[in-house]
Every structure is written in structure tokens, then in C-alpha cells.
Amino acid sequence: MSRPEQSEGDRSRDELLAGEYVLGVLSQADRARVEARLRQDKTFARIVARWQENLADFNGDYMDETPPDAVFSRIEARLFGPQPGQQKSVAQELAAAGSWWNSLLLWRSLTFASLALLVTYVSLQSGWIGAREPATPLVAQMSSTTGNINLLAQYDAGSGQLKVTPVASKPNEPRSLELWLVPDSTSLPISLGVLPEAGDGSVEIPAALRAKVREGVTFAVSLEPFGGSPTGQATGPVIAAGQAAAQK
Amino acid sequence: MSLGTDTDIAALIGRVALRDRAALSSLYAAASPKLFAVCLRILKDRSDAEDALQEVFVKIWHRADQFALSTTSPAGWLVTIARNHSIDVLRARKPVADNIEDNFDLADTARDPEAETVLKGEGRRIDRCMEELDSDRAVAVRSAYVEGLSYQELADRFNVPLNTMRTWLRRSLLKLRECLDR
Numbered sequence A: 001m002s003r004p005e006q007s008e009g010d011r012s013r014d015e016l017l018a019g020e021y022v023l024g025v026l027s028q029a030d031r032a033r034v035e036a037r038l039r040q041d042k043t044f045a046r047i048v049a050r051w052q053e054n055l056a057d058f059n060g061d062y063m064d065e066t067p068p069d070a071v072f073s074r075i076e077a078r079l080f081g082p083q084p085g086q087q088k089s090v091a092q093e094l095a096a097a098g099s100w101w102n103s104l105l106l107w108r109s110l111t112f113a114s115l116a117l118l119v120t121y122v123s124l125q126s127g128w129i130g131a132r133e134p135a136t137p138l139v140a141q142m143s144s145t146t147g148n149i150n151l152l153a154q155y156d157a158g159s160g161q162l163k164v165t166p167v168a169s170k171p172n173e174p175r176s177l178e179l180w181l182v183p184d185s186t187s188l189p190i191s192l193g194v195l196p197e198a199g200d201g202s203v204e205i206p207a208a209l210r211a212k213v214r215e216g217v218t219f220a221v222s223l224e225p226f227g228g229s230p231t232g233q234a235t236g237p238v239i240a241a242g243q244a245a246a247q248k
Numbered sequence B: 001m002s003l004g005t006d007t008d009i010a011a012l013i014g015r016v017a018l019r020d021r022a023a024l025s026s027l028y029a030a031a032s033p034k035l036f037a038v039c040l041r042i043l044k045d046r047s048d049a050e051d052a053l054q055e056v057f058v059k060i061w062h063r064a065d066q067f068a069l070s071t072t073s074p075a076g077w078l079v080t081i082a083r084n085h086s087i088d089v090l091r092a093r094k095p096v097a098d099n100i101e102d103n104f105d106l107a108d109t110a111r112d113p114e115a116e117t118v119l120k121g122e123g124r125r126i127d128r129c130m131e132e133l134d135s136d137r138a139v140a141v142r143s144a145y146v147e148g149l150s151y152q153e154l155a156d157r158f159n160v161p162l163n164t165m166r167t168w169l170r171r172s173l174l175k176l177r178e179c180l181d182r
Helices: A004-023 A028-040 A042-061 A070-080 A090-096 A104-126 A207-212 B006-017 B021-043 B046-067 B074-093 B113-119 B126-131 B135-147 B151-158 B162-181
Strands: A138-144 A150-156 A161-166 A175-182 A190-194 A202-204 A218-225 A238-243
Touching: A004 A028, A004 A042, A004 B135, A004 B162, A028 A042, A028 B074, A042 B021, A042 B074, A042 B126, A042 B135, A070 B021, A070 B046, A190 A207, A218 B006, A238 B006, A238 B046, B006 B021, B006 B046, B006 B074, B021 B046, B021 B074, B021 B135, B046 B074, B126 B135, B126 B162, B135 B151, B135 B162, B151 B162
Parallel strands: none
Antiparallel strands: A138 A150, A138 A238, A150 A161, A161 A202, A175 A190, A175 A218, A218 A238
């Protein structure tokens, strides 16, 4: 503000650069430099977003072109492994393994697994292996696509309490907001329950799930029939989602 | 646009953020013809465009959770991912000269708040502003965007020197900005 002329000059240079980037005329190295700056400079990111919005009118020039069927199978194979669309249950997997009932290995594994579960349970209850838990509180700011609700999720690893506070929500509707944890890009979401409509929005994370709550996971909220999703997976639109990062 | 309503697409992207495979499949059904057209138009080769479309949907799967935080239209968001990926592939395949001067500073964090408020103004539709440009320049701007052409390719196509083309596009961008803000 103290040097209006310079700031004016910088702005038109940024406008130009952002426009060139969105048009697509820049070299690979220049595109990479612009993208690096986009991640750090919010004002510049907004200039780019505005050009994107303005020039999106040209998107009408792209006429539909149906891709070959094989492409989607390749996408599924890339994302979910070689058997797209088939998620085997544990029972199917065991059945496929043949005479599993008599398998010594199976019983050994089961015993070992139960022991491991017990150890995990005890250590989580007692804070015995406390070092594995995040030291700083996690916080995720979840914003909605429509902008009429914002939620702040704060996780305290010490107490296992996840506090979800609606920042600005619509008047009550006869529907429930369900909170989901998405551990990583390959896992299905895990329901953390329906958000309480009163109080401070505290949700107690079951001990078995606490190890999954860490930096990088995504919290999301979907709009569900009153009482929560009847299927165990989100059925309604996701109204907010955000990644958890260490609170600074 | 065959992309369905914004609300439908936004809801599908939201469910994709929750790792809902059925939603990915529906989103693919709704959006792949448009996004394939984008890849094909820029890369001009079916096999390259198929590879690109695959990468684009892998990116959509991984970035869907960032969509909720962005303000662009859902269809625009998808097309931007497809355009950016295709242009990156094209530039890697056929390098062009760098353009940004070396003293280009990265983050300019100390910006004055006044500039920010100016930025909040709603943009106008671009068609009317395109009409204010000389017709060949308007065509150049549009082909740069739609086909991902470099300055050199545009210069060859319009049969003008490289620097002339650079001036054409930069002046056009500033004129467009001025008109859109008016």
C-alpha cells in the first residue's frame, strides 16, 4: 500500500502470468514455477482461479468424445488393484484358500492376531505406546461445497475425543450429519457416527480406530437420513471434507 | 455441456472423496466424454489421450477431497484437471522456450489487503469482451486455450514472428482483464 505504483505493476504482471498459465502457452519449467507459487501465494492463486473461471466459457468448444470401454477398467486396476469391483470378504478369501479349516497356519495366525489385538488394546487403554500417537492436536477445517455450513474438527489424541463444532449451519432439518474418517486414498470411509445436534459436538473415537487418526487423513461429513446412513456407507451428498494437519 | 447439473457432479465428487467406487463409476460415465474430448483435442493422438484420461481420473480420485475447499464449478474443476494434465504431457513431449524472467519471485506474501478486495469482484462473461479484440487475436486466444498451443505453434499457424504473437496474446489478456473488470 505504501508503494501503489509498484503494487499496480506487480498486479498486472501477475494478471498476465496467470492468464498465460491458464491459456497454457507457458513452457513446462514455467508451468512448474507458477504451480509452486500457487501453493504458497493465496492472492496469486485467486488471480489464477479467476482466469480459470473466465476462460472456462471456452470449454464449450470441447465436443463429447466417448472413450473406449477399456479405459475405465484400466483406471480401476490402477486404483484398486487387478480385480476391479470385486472386494472379497475375509470369508471368501479363506474359502478360496482351500482347506482353511484344517490349516495350522490359519490357527497360528488367528492366535497371533488376537494377541496383537489384545496388546494394541492394552497399549491404547494405558497409553503404554504413547509415542505412536500424534503429539500435537490435529485440526481439520471442513468447508462445504455450497458454503452454508462449516465445521471445525479437533482431535485430542490423549483423550481420544474428536470435537466437531458447526461454525455456521442451516436451521435444523429432519436429517442427520454423519462424520466419516477416510484413512487414505485406498481405504473405504469409516463411520465415526452421527454428529450430535447439541453440546460441543464431541464424538468419542472407539479405541480401535484411534491409531488411524493422524495427519493426512480426511474427515468428511455427509447428509444422511435421520439417525445416520442405513447402509454403513455414505448415501447422501458429502457437504464438507477436509484433511487433518497438525495444529500450528 | 453434457456434464449434468453442477449439484449432481458436486455430489459425485464428494462421494468420490469418501472413496465410493460406485460414485467414481458414475462420475466417469457422466464426465469421461467431455474430458476425453479435452485430452484428444490437446494431444491429438487417441492412444496418448486414453493414457491421459486414465491419469486424469487417478488424479480426480486422489484430489476429490480438495474439491470441497475450492470455489470453482465442479465441471470447470474437472476440465481444468484434464487440460492441465494434457498440456503438461504435451510440453514434456515437445519442449518450448521458457518465458518467465529469472528474477521471478515465488511467494509474494506481503500483499496489501486493498488488492485482495479488488479481486473479489465477480467476473463477467468473456464472450462480449472477446468481441472487443481484433478477430485474429481472439482466434489466437481461443486456440491457445482449447488446443493448448505454445507461442511458437501459434506464431507458425498465424504466420507471424514469435515476438509478435507474444505481444498479441499479452495485450489481448490485459484487454480482456480490463473488459471483464469493467
